[in-house]
Amino acid sequence: MSGPLLKVEKLVKHYPLGDGIFNKDPKVVRAVEDVSFSVEAGETLCIVGESGCGKSTVARLLMRLVDPTGGRVLLEGTDIASLKKGELRDWRRRMQMVFQDPYSSLNPRLTAGQIITEPAGNFERLGRKKRETLAAELLKKVGLAPEIMHRLPSELSGGQRQRLGIARALSLKPSIIIADEAVSALDVSVQAQILNLLMDLQEETGIAFVFISHDLGVVEHIGHRVAVMYLGRIVELANCEALFAKPIHPYTEALIAAAPVPDPTYARLEVPVEGEVPSPVNPPSGCTFHPRCPLAVERCRIEVPPLVPAADGRLVACHVRATQ
Amino acid sequence: MAHISDTLTSAAAGRQPVFRFVRVARQRALVLIGGGLLLLLILLALAAPFYAGDPRNIDPFVRLKPPSPEHWFGTDHLGRDVFARAIYGARISLTVGLISALLAAGTGLLIGVVAGYLRKFDNIIMRIMDALMSIPTILLAIALISLTGPGIGILIVAVALPQTPSVTRLVRSVVLSVRERSYVEAAVCGGARLPKVLWRHVLPNTIPPLMVQSAIVCADAIMTEAGLSFLGVGVPPEIPSWGNMIASSRLYLATAPLTIFAPGIFLAVTVLAVNLLGDGLRDLFDPRAKRRR
Numbered sequence: 140m141s142g143p144l145l146k147v148e149k150l151v152k153h154y155p156l157g158d159g160i161f162n163k164d165p166k167v168v169r170a171v172e173d174v175s176f177s178v179e180a181g182e183t184l185c186i187v188g189e190s191g192c193g194k195s196t197v198a199r200l201l202m203r204l205v206d207p208t209g210g211r212v213l214l215e216g217t218d219i220a221s222l223k224k225g226e227l228r229d230w231r232r233r234m235q236m237v238f239q240d241p242y243s244s245l246n247p248r249l250t251a252g253q254i255i256t257e258p259a260g261n262f263e264r265l266g267r268k269k270r271e272t273l274a275a276e277l278l279k280k281v282g283l284a285p286e287i288m289h290r291l292p293s294e295l296s297g298g299q300r301q302r303l304g305i306a307r308a309l310s311l312k313p314s315i316i317i318a319d320e321a322v323s324a325l326d327v328s329v330q331a332q333i334l335n336l337l338m339d340l341q342e343e344t345g346i347a348f349v350f351i352s353h354d355l356g357v358v359e360h361i362g363h364r365v366a367v368m369y370l371g372r373i374v375e376l377a378n379c380e381a382l383f384a385k386p387i388h389p390y391t392e393a394l395i396a397a398a399p400v401p402d403p404t405y406a407r408l409e410v411p412v413e414g415e416v417p418s419p420v421n422p423p424s425g426c427t428f429h430p431r432c433p434l435a436v437e438r439c440r441i442e443v444p445p446l447v448p449a450a451d452g453r454l455v456a457c458h459v460r461a462t463q
Numbered sequence: 464m465a466h467i468s469d470t471l472t473s474a475a476a477g478r479q480p481v482f483r484f485v486r487v488a489r490q491r492a493l494v495l496i497g498g499g500l501l502l503l504l505i506l507l508a509l510a511a512p513f514y515a516g517d518p519r520n521i522d523p524f525v526r527l528k529p530p531s532p533e534h535w536f537g538t539d540h541l542g543r544d545v546f547a548r549a550i551y552g553a554r555i556s557l558t559v560g561l562i563s564a565l566l567a568a569g570t571g572l573l574i575g576v577v578a579g580y581l582r583k584f585d586n587i588i589m590r591i592m593d594a595l596m597s598i599p600t601i602l603l604a605i606a607l608i609s610l611t612g613p614g615i616g617i618l619i620v621a622v623a624l625p626q627t628p629s630v631t632r633l634v635r636s637v638v639l640s641v642r643e644r645s646y647v648e649a650a651v652c653g654g655a656r657l658p659k660v661l662w663r664h665v666l667p668n669t670i671p672p673l674m675v676q677s678a679i680v681c682a683d684a685i686m687t688e689a690g691l692s693f694l695g696v697g698v699p700p701e702i703p704s705w706g707n708m709i710a711s712s713r714l715y716l717a718t719a720p721l722t723i724f725a726p727g728i729f730l731a732v733t734v735l736a737v738n739l740l741g742d743g744l745r746d747l748f749d750p751r752a753k754r755r756r
Contacts, residue, residue: 244644257653
């Protein structure tokens with residue numbers, strides 16, 4: 140196998156608004172527009188952006204929880220976006236997901252052991268003994284005591300529950316895990332523990348992550364590369380250090396400037412980004428960021444900026460900054 | 464101040480075993496009373512041959528007699544024993560009520576899950592259900608029975624069919640909310656096949672509301688059966704049922720009131736028992752209702 144582990148090409152997802160029986164031209168929510176990126180084995184790609192920018196939709200598209208409107212998702216060279224449901228099942232083993240809410244992502248009626256061994260049980264028959272061995276092994280991997288396997292989710296803390304979610308994802312020994320806001324529902328101290336757990340797992344097993352978050356602090360801690368999304372499009376894709384050191388796209392700049400810094404003497408840079416995120420039902424023409432952008436010129440209103448390589452090899456979609 | 468001391472004493476009372484027993488018993492009282500009454504009626508109906516006379520035995524010499532040691536509730540216009548007929552009538556009512564409730568619950572569960580989870584069929588199924596709901600229960604049942612002629616089997620179907628839409632709607636709404644929970648999506652990501660996702664992650668959530676709804680459906684079914692038998696389209700007239708007893712005795716209300724009151728009271732008590740059971744189950748399953756009490 141050559142090429143990247145996961146390659147996403149021109150992924151598009153439009154959600155129709157209402158049904159189109161009586162409505163000749165139904166409006167659509169342009170949740171994801173023309174998103175392309177790739178993930179190498181053992182790498183962490185972070186996707187950041189505000190609420191409603193399409194991050195979670197990308198995660199759901201990658202897992203095929205929703206079918207894309209267009210584009211391809213190549214996992215080890217196979218386009219899983221076009222597979223039939225039956226063929227898809229086998230590919231699910233290589234790509235797993237950790238969900239945002241550790242409360243709703245675990246079935247309250249099943250014990251921890253049942254929850255984390257269920258995926259493995261879908262592909263091979265597990266006897267009682269085998270299931271318990273597997274459960275203990277998985278629990279150990281995520282830093283939990285094996286006794287926990289007999290508990291119900293309601294008897295566990297948020298951090299413990301999220302560890303179960305990770306153990307469940309590991310159950311099939313995937314080569315890539317999609318983590319959709321995997322730590323945002325947790326306390327900050329627990330967040331750090333979970334992030335370190337993920338990084339340790341990556342070091343041990345060489346697993347790749349697509350880590351979706353709105354928290355720049357978290358992204359800076361865990362990411363190798365970062366994709367910044369705005370209104371369904373990637374506006375900047377760069378190495379983590381480079382991005383935080385010198386953001387190129389004005390939106391990235393504003394996002395980083397707006398993130399809180401744990402230093403009371405730090406004077407915040409005021410970046411003039413005004414207004415609200417426009418509706419993805421009726422996105423602005425040209426560059427979707429132009430109505431809020433301090434640098435916008437006439438061209439931004441007309442032409443969608445392509446994602447082009449900048450000087451240091453990162454990709455930026457900005458008419459003004461990309462050529463500088 | 465009075466309010467504070469009130470809460471203090473009731474909090475203290477909650478810790479005493481005796482008071483806790485009373486509180487729990489009150490929560491479950493409805494279930495116990497309703498269920499007990501229903502169980503008693505079922506046992507009475509099952510054991511009928513051991514203590515009640517022949518409900519079909521016609522004796523023209525003892526027509527419309529008042530209660531006596533031989534005929535506890537007196538006799539009807541053909542000299543048949545009213546007590547025996549009321550007890551045997553329970554068999555019909557309970558059979559039709561329970562089986563059609565089961566049938567409606569089962570069908571509704573199946574259709575509801577399909578409509579709620581496989582959204583492709585949702586619109587078609589729910590419009591058919593809406594159409595079914597718009598037809599009056601008794602009218603729909605009469606139409607069905609007139610297609611095949613009277614019989615217990617068709618009666619059960621005719622009573623169950625109009626009840627199916629309410630169960631379907633309930634199950635669908637529960638499934639719609641559950642399918643969005645991320646543990647269901649996690650199961651799909653984990654490679655679980657559709658039947659397993661439904662059986663293990665979706666169906667268990669529908670059971671509590673389904674049980675409550677089934678009790679309501681059962682009470683409704685018993686009433687519908689009585690109504691149909693009263694109109695003469697239910698069970699054949701030679702089989703005693705509360706509905707046809709009331710129908711045939713209504714001309715003798717003045718001379719032999721028990722001939723009409725006996726089946727009427729049995730009917731009322733049965734429906735009451737089932738409703739109490741349903742209310743009790745709802746309180747047990749709904750934590751908010753419990754706190755309000």
